[in-house]
Amino acid sequence: MLPFHTFRLRPFAALLAIIPLAVEFAVASPPNILLIVADDLGYADLGCYGSEINETPHINALAATGLRFTDFHSAGPMCTPTRAATLTGKYQQRFGPQFDGALSGKNQREEGLPHGAVTIAEVLKEKGYATACFGKWHLGYQPPFLPPNQGFDEFRGLASGDGDYHTHIDRSGNEDWWHGNEIDMESGYTTDLLTDYSIDFIERCQKEETPFFLYLPHLAIHFPWQGPNDPPHRQKGTDYGNDKWGIIPDPGNVAPHVKAMVEALDASVGRLIDLLERRDLRDNTLVIFTSDNGGYLTYGKNFKHISSNGPFHGQKAQIYEGGHRVPTIVSWPGRIEPAETDTLSHSTDLFPTIAAVAGIETDALALDGADLGPLLFHGDALPDRTLFWRMKSLRAVRRGPWKLCAEGKKVELFRLDTDPGEQIDLSAEEPDQLRELQAAWEAWNRDVNESAKTFAK
Numbered sequence: 001m002l003p004f005h006t007f008r009l010r011p012f013a014a015l016l017a018i019i020p021l022a023v024e025f026a027v028a029s030p031p032n033i034l035l036i037v038a039d040d041l042g043y044a045d046l047g048c049y050g051s052e053i054n055e056t057p058h059i060n061a062l063a064a065t066g067l068r069f070t071d072f073h074s075a076g077p078m079c080t081p082t083r084a085a086t087l088t089g090k091y092q093q094r095f096g097p098q099f100d101g102a103l104s105g106k107n108q109r110e111e112g113l114p115h116g117a118v119t120i121a122e123v124l125k126e127k128g129y130a131t132a133c134f135g136k137w138h139l140g141y142q143p144p145f146l147p148p149n150q151g152f153d154e155f156r157g158l159a160s161g162d163g164d165y166h167t168h169i170d171r172s173g174n175e176d177w178w179h180g181n182e183i184d185m186e187s188g189y190t191t192d193l194l195t196d197y198s199i200d201f202i203e204r205c206q207k208e209e210t211p212f213f214l215y216l217p218h219l220a221i222h223f224p225w226q227g228p229n230d231p232p233h234r235q236k237g238t239d240y241g242n243d244k245w246g247i248i249p250d251p252g253n254v255a256p257h258v259k260a261m262v263e264a265l266d267a268s269v270g271r272l273i274d275l276l277e278r279r280d281l282r283d284n285t286l287v288i289f290t291s292d293n294g295g296y297l298t299y300g301k302n303f304k305h306i307s308s309n310g311p312f313h314g315q316k317a318q319i320y321e322g323g324h325r326v327p328t329i330v331s332w333p334g335r336i337e338p339a340e341t342d343t344l345s346h347s348t349d350l351f352p353t354i355a356a357v358a359g360i361e362t363d364a365l366a367l368d369g370a371d372l373g374p375l376l377f378h379g380d381a382l383p384d385r386t387l388f389w390r391m392k393s394l395r396a397v398r399r400g401p402w403k404l405c406a407e408g409k410k411v412e413l414f415r416l417d418t419d420p421g422e423q424i425d426l427s428a429e430e431p432d433q434l435r436e437l438q439a440a441w442e443a444w445n446r447d448v449n450e451s452a453k454t455f456a457k
């Protein structure tokens, strides 16, 4: 009997050894991609990142199923720059200096992300994905610079940087709620409407057995600070340039309004994850949650207690950590082990990461980002890297624990592993380190400016 058992056991044991590999690589169909980008969400605005004010059970649960990043950075400390970088996998400065900051609704209404830029939506669409953008675009204010010309089959939401969450009137008093390339006003709370459209899209894609790429750039928690139960503010035809934050009875404490907005955002994530689970799509969907920049702690002279950036110094529109270190979660049950990582990572990494899981080759695109796949799926360390920021006269470089922050002639050097709050300027003590980072920034700046010539008007 022994030879018989030996004969039977050997192939069985061999099969057992093969099964984990087979499961790992056997993706039934190209995976769906759900990319949720919160707006102005500070590092510590979520429970899973330390908030003691905002209740975020659904995002906390998402973090508990995936990889939670503690050293992830937005490409810019404002909306437009990070969106350009996220969708193209390249530093936004490669498309011109106008992408250093937010595209203005006053004097840049005729501009937008150049059509020559290759977006992640375009490459996924070419691969057979259904693509949708439901949310805030802010990479152009009107056709032909809206999502339908950048690879998205469907678009619902706002083109500008901020709109009233109830009336959908932009800061300049314009109607700003789009269906494709047409204005199509409707009533409803922005966060909820975008979620409704997302659910409808996912259900249709499943029915049609088409893999989907859903880009959901929420307006939440950008001002106007309006929770679902706060009143509408803006009306068509009125300029809100000097009154853009909504109706805040106590400007000294914006937190209750932000709390309602964060919790509506959390409910949206809960509804989407619940849908994916009920529809048996969760195991074949890569879910990414991130923010486009850090939170505001204060705004102007009056508005206080808005967001929390945790231990980090600075806020939105600054190049200190508070301006660009953002909460980021990547979840794919069965493929990504739940864990926390302090891997240095960046908005531009999302394009190559998504492309790789969809089986798309990106070498020819010369992306700036790194494929996070080895980290996500195998826990491997990524190669050392240097990251750069530029917003007009603001400059920053990150390499290992070192961070250079500069504005005009003022230069500071911090060591983040011992000083995460950027309090101790070491520029005088570490002249070699300072020189190296400055030289790296100058070389990067020359490189991106050279690229931008390709897209110059």
Ligand SMILES: [Ca+2]
Binding pocket: 039, 040, 078, 079, 222, 292, 293
């Ligand atoms: Ca933003």
